[in-house]
Amino acid sequence: QWPTDSNSAIVREIEHLYLDSATHNLQSFISPCSQYVDSSTGSVDNSLGRQTAAEWVRVAFHDFVTYNIYTESGGVDASIGFETTRGENVGTAFNDALINFSYFFNAKVSMSDLIALSVVVTAGHCGGTSVSMRGGRIDATAAGPTGVPQPQQDLHTQLVEFSNAGFNQDDTIALTACGHSFGGVHRNIFPDVIQPGTTGTQEGSDGRIAFDSTSDTLDTTVINEYLQGTGNAGGPLVTTTNVTDQSDLRLYSSDSNSTVKNLAQSQSYFQSQCSALFQRMIETAPGSVRFTNPINPTSTTNLKPYDVDLSVDWDGNMVLNGYLRYVQVSGAATAPDSYTVALVDRSGTTTSTTATATKSDTDTGTGLFGATNSYQFTLNFDSATGLSGITAGGQTFAFQDTMFVIPGLTSLSPFPPPFSATPAMDDTGDYTSNVTVAYLSTSAPDSLTATFSMPTTQTGSVAPKIDASTTATLEQIGVSGPFTIYSGSITKSLSAKQVYGMSIDVAASGSSAGVVFYKLFNKDS
Numbered sequence: 001q002w003p004t005d006s007n008s009a010i011v012r013e014i015e016h017l018y019l020d021s022a023t024h025n026l027q028s029f030i031s032p033c034s035q036y037v038d039s040s041t042g043s044v045d046n047s048l049g050r051q052t053a054a055e056w057v058r059v060a061f062h063d064f065v066t067y068n069i070y071t072e073s074g075g076v077d078a079s080i081g082f083e084t085t086r087g088e089n090v091g092t093a094f095n096d097a098l099i100n101f102s103y104f105f106n107a108k109v110s111m112s113d114l115i116a117l118s119v120v121v122t123a124g125h126c127g128g129t130s131v132s133m134r135g136g137r138i139d140a141t142a143a144g145p146t147g148v149p150q151p152q153q154d155l156h157t158q159l160v161e162f163s164n165a166g167f168n169q170d171d172t173i174a175l176t177a178c179g180h181s182f183g184g185v186h187r188n189i190f191p192d193v194i195q196p197g198t199t200g201t202q203e204g205s206d207g208r209i210a211f212d213s214t215s216d217t218l219d220t221t222v223i224n225e226y227l228q229g230t231g232n233a234g235g236p237l238v239t240t241t242n243v244t245d246q247s248d249l250r251l252y253s254s255d256s257n258s259t260v261k262n263l264a265q266s267q268s269y270f271q272s273q274c275s276a277l278f279q280r281m282i283e284t285a286p287g288s289v290r291f292t293n294p295i296n297p298t299s300t301t302n303l304k305p306y307d308v309d310l311s312v313d314w315d316g317n318m319v320l321n322g323y324l325r326y327v328q329v330s331g332a333a334t335a336p337d338s339y340t341v342a343l344v345d346r347s348g349t350t351t352s353t354t355a356t357a358t359k360s361d362t363d364t365g366t367g368l369f370g371a372t373n374s375y376q377f378t379l380n381f382d383s384a385t386g387l388s389g390i391t392a393g394g395q396t397f398a399f400q401d402t403m404f405v406i407p408g409l410t411s412l413s414p415f416p417p418p419f420s421a422t423p424a425m426d427d428t429g430d431y432t433s434n435v436t437v438a439y440l441s442t443s444a445p446d447s448l449t450a451t452f453s454m455p456t457t458q459t460g461s462v463a464p465k466i467d468a469s470t471t472a473t474l475e476q477i478g479v480s481g482p483f484t485i486y487s488g489s490i491t492k493s494l495s496a497k498q499v500y501g502m503s504i505d506v507a508a509s510g511s512s513a514g515v516v517f518y519k520l521f522n523k524d525s
C-alpha cells in the first residue's frame with residue numbers, strides 16, 4: 001500500500017500473486033495439478049475429467065495464437081473472452097479460467113497478465129520449469145481475428161496459423177508437445193476425436209482421454225509414448241480412428257519426427273525448450289505493450305519491502321509501517337533471523353532512527369521460487385525529518401512523503417466478507433469509502449481528486465474491465481507540521497469482488513506528485 005509509479009505497482013501486485021503464500025493466489029487453484037476447480041461453485045470437482053492447470057495452458061494458447069506478426073496485433077491480450085462462441089474455441093474452459101482469474105484482477109493486474117501468469121505458475125508448479133514473468137499486458141476491448149488451429153485442419157493451414165503468430169514449424173511441433181504434456185481431449189467437446197478405438201481410458205463424465213500417462217506434469221512422457229507406442233501413444237490426436245483429426249500425428253511426423261526425437265533426449269532439455277517457448281508464447285503481445293522487467297527474484301533481488309504504509313498524526317508524528325520479504329531462492333544465504341531497518345530522511349541522509357524487523361514464524365509462504373519469509377517493522381519519526389527511504393540488509397529502498405494516503409484516517413465500511421474466490425463475492429451492498437491524504441507543500445492546492453478504479457462487467461466477455469469513472473473531491477481538513485491534510489468520501493453499491501479489486505489514485509490538478517494505486521483492501525490484510 002504505497003504511493004509509487006505505475007510500473008512498480010504492476011510488479012508489486014504480480015510479485016504478491018506468485019511469490020507469497022499459496023493460500024490466496026493462482027497456485028491454490030492447481031494444487032494438486034490434477035484437480036479441477038469449478039468457477040460456478042468455487043469448489044473442486046474431480047468427477048468430470050477436467051484439469052484446471054491444463055485448461056489454463058490451452059486458454060493462453062488460444063489467446064496467443066491469433067497474433068499477427070505483420071500488424072503486431074493480438075497475442076496474449078485477453079481477447080479470448082470475446083471469442084468464446086467461435087467454433088475454434090469450443091468448450092467452457094475459456095470462461096471458466098477467466099472467471100477464476102477475475103478474483104485477482106485490478107487496475108494493475110490485467111486479465112492478460114493473469115493469463116500469462118497462469119502459464120508461469122503451471123509450468124513452475126506442475127513441471128518445475130521456470131518461465132520468466134513480466135507484467136504490463138493490455139486487455140483488448142473487443143474480439144480479435146480468428147485463426148486457432150483445429151484438429152480437422154490440414155497441416156499446411158495449421159502451420160500458416162502458427163507462422164502468422166511468429167512460430168516456425170520446429171517451434172510449432174515443440175510448443176504443441178509441451179502443451180500436450182498436460183491434459184487431454186474431452187469426448188463431450190470433441191466427440192469426433194474420441195471415437196471407439198482411440199487409445200487410452202476415458203476419465204470422468206466428460207470422457208477425457210489424456211495425451212499421456214502423466215497429464216499433470218510437464219515432461220517428455222507424451223513424446224516418449226508417441227515414439228514408442230506405449231501408454232497413450234501420443235494421445236487422442238495421434239491415435240483417433242478418425243484420420244481427419246490425427247492432427248498431432250501429422251504435425252509430429254511432418255519432419256520425420258526429428259523435432260520430437262530431439263526433445264526426447266532428456267527431461268531437462270525438454271523442460272528448457274518448453275520454458276523458452278512458453279515464454280515466447282506469453283510475451284507475444286500487441287506492439288503497444290511495454291513489459292515490466294522480469295519479476296523473478298534472484299539471490300541479489302530477493303529482499304524487498306511490501307505492504308508499506310506511511311502515517312502522520314495531528315501532532316506531526318510519523319510512522320512507517322511495513323514488511324520485508326525475503327525469498328529463499330536457490331543459492332541465497334539462509335534467511336536471517338532479523339534485519340535492522342534504518343530511516344533515510346527527506347534530504348537523503350541515513351539517520352540513527354532504526355527498528356528491528358524480526359522474522360515471523362507464522363507469516364511464511366511457499367511461492368514458486370522458494371520459501372517466503374516476512375519481517376514486520378515500524379519506524380517512528382518526526383514530520384520535520386520526513387523520509388525518502390529505508391535501508392535494510394545493506395540495500396536502500398526509496399520511498400517518498402510528497403503525497404500519501406493516511407491509512408488510519410482512511411476507511412471502508414462495512415468491512416467486506418473474507419476473500420474466498422467464490423461466486424458469493426459477487427453479492428452487492430452499499431460501501432462507503434473515506435480517503436484521507438497528506439500533501440507536503442508550501443503552496444497547497446484547495447482540493448485533490450481521488451479516482452477510484454474498480455473491476456466491472458463488460459459486454460461480450462466474462463472478463464471484467466476497469467471502470468475509473470468514480471471520483472471524489474478531497475477537501476482540506478487541516479494542517480499537520482509541513483503537511484496539508486485532505487479528505488473526502490464516496491458511497492457506492494459494490495460487490496466484495498469489486499472491493500478487493502478497488503484501488504485509488506490521488507492527484508492535484510497540474511501537479512506531478514500523486515498517489516498511484518492505493519489499495520483499500522488486500523486479500524491478505
Ligand code: HEM
Binds near residue numbers: 055058149150
Ligand atoms: C495444431 C496445433 C494444436 C491443435 C490442433 C490442438 C488441438 C487440441 C484439442 C482438440 C484439444 C482438446 C481440448 C479439449 O477436449 O478440452 C487440445 C487440448 C489441449 N491443448 Fe492443444 N492443440 C494444438 C496445439 C496446442 C499448443 C501449442 C498448446 C500449448 C502451448 C496446446 C495446449 C493444449 C492443452 C494444455 C490441452 C489440454 C486441455 C485440457 O485438458 O483441458 N495445444 N488441443
